Amino acid sequence: MSAFDIGASDDRAPAPAPYRRIAVVGAGSWGTALAIIAAKAGRGVTLWARRDDHARALREDGRNARYLPDVNLPDSIRVTSNLAIAVEDADAILMVVPSSAVRETAKKLAELIPATTPVILAAKGIEPGSGLLMSDVAAEELHGNPMGALSGPNFAGEAAAGHPTACTIASDCGELFDTAPAETVAARMAVAMGTESFRPYISDDLPGVEVGGALKNVIAIACGIATGAGFGANTRAALITRGLDEMKRLAEPLGGRRETVTGLAGVGDLTLTCSSEASRNMSFGLQLGQGIKREDTFDGKPVVVEGDRNALSVTDLARKHGVHLPICEAVRGILHEGHAVSDAFAMLWGRPIEGEPRALVELEIGHPHARRARWHFEEILS
Ligand SMILES: NC(=O)C1=CN([C@@H]2O[C@H](COP(=O)(O)OP(=O)(O)OC[C@H]3O[C@@H](n4cnc5c(N)ncnc54)[C@H](OP(=O)(O)O)[C@@H]3O)[C@@H](O)[C@H]2O)C=CC1
């Protein structure tokens, strides 16, 4: 039985006790949306914005005009730019800053929270250099705090507006400390965050859940580039499906399970992000594929595109583990090594023929048309 089979049998386990007071650290679109959801779920919520003027604007406007303009903040949410005030008395912390800010934010938190306070990461990425998943980055700076991750197919605007939305909340405390299932971070957070429209699932596979979130952004950039360059639905479907395989391949050496990747935080988020221009990653790729220069994407405005730097960190990590991620490598080549789109697709489509799934058919044979692929893609993209 998994650590999370709560109430699955007749002798029902006690219901998890929800965290009552939640500090949401990070007031961008997703932090604001999660604060709204937690408040609607009946939790006491404090939302931390790093800039005084932003916190003030949130309080005065009653909404996040910059990042989430269409949804009002419930009056019950306290907004502050003082991190110490934000986290005092918090039963759990939801850290919702970009992946590039996770380490410095965890460092600040380490001075303010006891080692017992659980920290749940919502950032999606892998740290450059260390190759660590976000919960491991934060754990390095904290004091053995229980860690978790919230991930899944969740556009902030839709979730905050109450569209039916599902996510996965993972923690590994059940396995590590033999915690009763109902007392795990994932279970207590899931009960704390669940509303009539926001439905969390729980998992004890923290690396599996985090790998999905990190890779889907890179694959979404690939889908955007393909669409922007003029390739159609066949190409996108192939990238999504083979991208899923890349997630599975990287999950295993990091201690994750392949089946976790078939859930919301893997295939769910991958399909969402690869299929909609509402995704910043997809949209970034789309603009590049259309020939817009990197510095002119999003009209030159700074936008969090996690898959950009993660194309490097993900492939570095995969290489370290001897795992080949051809789509992520192709995105790395285009974004960071000056490869032409036609060359990148020639590399992908001209690779040796493999078994699907690879584990069942250990076969790799030369591709008879590989040499023509580059010329072919150059011609149809011209
Ligand atoms: N938006 C979404 O739909 C979803 C996003 N996510 C993930 O959530 C994470 C956050 O993204 P999202 O909310 O969308 O980003 P946004 O671009 O909407 O907002 C970014 C926020 O992070 C703050 N920030 C930037 N740098 C720092 C820093 N060094 N220290 C503290 N705060 C900082 C910004 O503050 P300032 O305004 O002062 O610059 C801003 O509040 C990402 O990893 C993303 O992949 C996950 C699921 C859904």
Ligand SMILES: O=C(CO)COP(=O)(O)O
């Ligand atoms: O993670 C997300 C949806 O689950 C948001 O995707 P983008 O960062 O590409 O906008």
